[in-house]
Amino acid sequence: MFRTALRNVLAHKARLLMTVLAVMLGVAFVSGTLVFTNTISEAFQKSSAKGFGQVDVAVTAESQDDEGDRIGKTPELTQALLDRSAKVPGAGSVIGVVGGFTAIADKDGKLVGGGFQSQGGNYWGDKDPRYTLKEGTAPRGPGQIALDSETARRAGYQVGDTVRLSIDGPVLSPEITGIFTTDDGNVAAGGSLTLFDTATAQQLFGKTGTYDEIDVKAAAGTSQSALKAALDKALPKDLVETTTGKQLADDQAEAISASTSGLRQGLLVFAGIALFVGTFIIANTFTMLVAQRTKELALLRAVGASRRQVTRSVLIEAFVVGTVAGLTGLIAGVGIGAGMRSLMGSLGATVPDGPLVVSPGTVATALVVGVVITMLAAWLPGRRAAKIAPVAAMSSVHATASTKSLVLRNTIGALLSGAGVAVVLAATTMSGSDGQAPMGIGAALLVIGVFVLTPLLSRPLIAAASPVLRIFGVSGKLARQNSVRNPRRTAATASALMVGLTLITGMTVMAGSLQKSIDKMASTAIKADYVVSMANGNELSPDVEKKLEATDGVALTSPLRNAPARIDGQTEYVTGVTGSAIRELTDLTLDGGSFEVGGTKVVVDDDTATSHGWKAGSDFTVAYEDGEKQRLTVAGVYQGNEMIQGIILDNTALAPHQDDPTDMQVMVKTSGGASDATKDRLEKALGANPAIKVQSKQDLSDEIAQMFTLMLNMLYGLLAMAVIVAVLGVINTLAMSVFERSQEIGMLRAIGLDRRAVKRMVRLESLVIALFGGVLGIGLGVFFGWAAGELIGTSMPTYELVLPWARMAAFLALAAAVGVLAALWPARRAAGLNVLAAIKSE
């Protein structure tokens, strides 16, 4: 039996090629993901382990929990603690570490890097073992810095250049005195690192006289754990925490593998979708192969093969196909892994060097996925093959398509779809998080139901297209009839495309609606002309507001200043604003009371009010971070949103209780309204700081839109794999159909259908199948997008369904393009058939 199966594989090479390709793409995606994530994970871990080479024990402050009316404090790591650590027996050298966000501008004034990995730190003493100076000298005093060599190279800086940088608002212009290399993990990952001398760093990062961390190096002969024990004994236990360098490296390694495993899972979901689509194609191919071989299989049965043997021969064929696909997929996957790494490199994200990691697990996964998926998909066709009666060997005619009644299938499909729709609809009436699970289950039921129903749906939907097809004369008519000739086959082919398009459309509908609603939230809640914030979401120095206030043409300003406070034994973040200005800067809908912020009068959003049981006029006691208490009155309750929420109080009430206030944002209203000139003036007033964003409402909308576009494009890229697999499916189905109908095509050519018309017939059939899948996919996608939106809408008052008509038209065009593209080769084959050979075949 094995030999028969193997011969069959070889005999149907061309037809199995597409199947191999479809499985291979999915496997390649899976193994590429594994190779890529393993590689970067290992590279990051190696580089981070190196980064901890200088630390035997790290001493950090132990922050206290919030309790009762008290906000927990983080104790300071003072110079005294550092000195004490240095004297502990077994301690070698000691480094005090200070750091924080430091934005650095390139020569054009643009931020180097994305802003998120822009770090600053201190250069310890005369020779800091963490950093190797490649050029120049260590920084000394407020006017000097050292820069990591990778950032210097990227921005084109050299020793002696003056750079512009910013920590929390004000712009500094120090001189580069040194360029260094380091094993620091953040730098290895493509971040920038700017070093100041220790005193300057302490002052700039607002930690005068204190450190973030004290790194202790053990003296020769002292182990990390011995040093840790000694430090634990010598230092106040309630204030500090000690961790060995090994533990730090392990923790970091774990964090890295956790973050890469998130990436891996995300990518594997898409690989799974591609594989799922692939199963349709495998099942289709094997069904067609079995149908074409009916006579042959019947002959095997007639000469004494058992049903089980027939099934097994089909499965052995699938096994061979799956193995080939798994192996080639693995090889392609290694290529994809390498490609992804260099792609990330070219996108600006630096990935540390390291060998490509192809673990035994990856190899095993690739092979198992390839073989198991293929054999599973071939299972049903294999069973069908076993049911062929031996007498079929004697019948002279080609096996006709399975005409088994679709009644059972349609009933099951209708039940599943009905249940799916009902569950999804029920889920839309639930509140946000409760509805997620039912929605997912309902969606899965509906997709499966529609898939089961596609043969039934194909007739009316394709019939609807016949007026258009009639334009193409007899080619169109034949194409339409051919496409409904074998509803199961058409259904499986169209479903492959449907899955991808459902996801693409659903995501697009959701993203478009979300974007609109967030946009609306931003624009309706804000009356300010500009919102000023830090590029990376960090906090701004209060100086920024002062400078803005003093700028020509600025009418009103208010900071949004976050501060923790204890209310009713819970930690709440209160927002400090300029009470007199906030009414003119925001436009919040009031549920009750009046919008009055000043003195002890505050406004509260609806959620907070409900959770505390407050109404307009309620009183409550707040305990600030310095421990002092104050009685506040709720003047009004407003409808909160993503941008503005919680308790809003006047800064004159909050300021006395904060020792180092920082602002999240500053809202600005100008007398002349938003204009390019005004924006320019504001930016100039802030010293053209690269780290600060001055955004009008339009800029905010654009930023939101850009974020969504980026996200959607990534999703499109990942889902493209599923569409490519679907294209292979259409090619395969058409190629097999052309093969099966070669006699018919020969006859048509003989009685006068020219090559162009034959090509057109195949192309139109492909187009019909692809558009059928496209229409189903887009329809389902819109439904899911709507349903998911109903869920989101429960927690987002401005949510509104936006149907992206232009995009949907584009997706339909994409489906059409898939159809035309997939038909290229089969159509050419059909047109190139030798008429005589085709007529005589049989």
Add this chain to the structure above:
Amino acid sequence: MTTMPLADRTTAVAARATDLSKIYGQGETQVVALDRVSVDFRQAEFTAIMGPSGSGKSTLMHCVAGLDTFSSGSVRIGDTELGSLKDKQLTKLRRDKIGFIFQAFNLLPTLNALENITLPMDIAGRKPDKEWLDNVIRMVGLSDRLRHRPSQLSGGQQQRVAVARALASRPDIVFGDEPTGNLDSRSGAEVLGFLRNSVRELGQTVVMVTHDPVAAAYADRVVFLADGRIVDEVYGPTAESVLDRMKQFDAKGRTS
């Protein structure tokens, strides 16, 4: 050009092959399928082409019908010389001037009987001549089965549809390739009867390849081929005369 022997009939010629040769391969492996064959098929005449296997009878028909290319010589359908035609023009010629009946019926399973019959005209984008079409359909006796799909028809009925299809577009000439090969003798007789009637009553020209002397007896004339050459011609054949002639081939084949 007209060096071939003309029979003592004066009717016009529907198709004519002159010095037609078809050679496969080259050198040692060269096979001559047709060796300078010259033959006329006159209008309103029913011709059967016979010969043993490998005699070139099917090749001759395919070349004359514009289905196959030839190595040298000339083929004319009416006034059109096929040798100089491109595939596209040949296709158009087959569509407009020629009807085909195949051994394996070759109907489209997705179309019903009527749609199969009018298919060549659909391809051409022409409206069928209603009266003629009704005539043809009545003649083959399919009036009550026009809405049936091929799978709902017997073999004989399917071949009657094929005959109607070949006749419906009023081609200049109809070619049949073993049209009764897959039929039982009664159905075969019916189909042959229709073909003869189409010649007698409708003035159709029919050329048929067959190896069955009984089928050949329906023709007005039988052309015998052997080894790629025309070796004999019989007018007004009977099954016995054809069978006798064929036996000579067999005898010759056995002795040579």
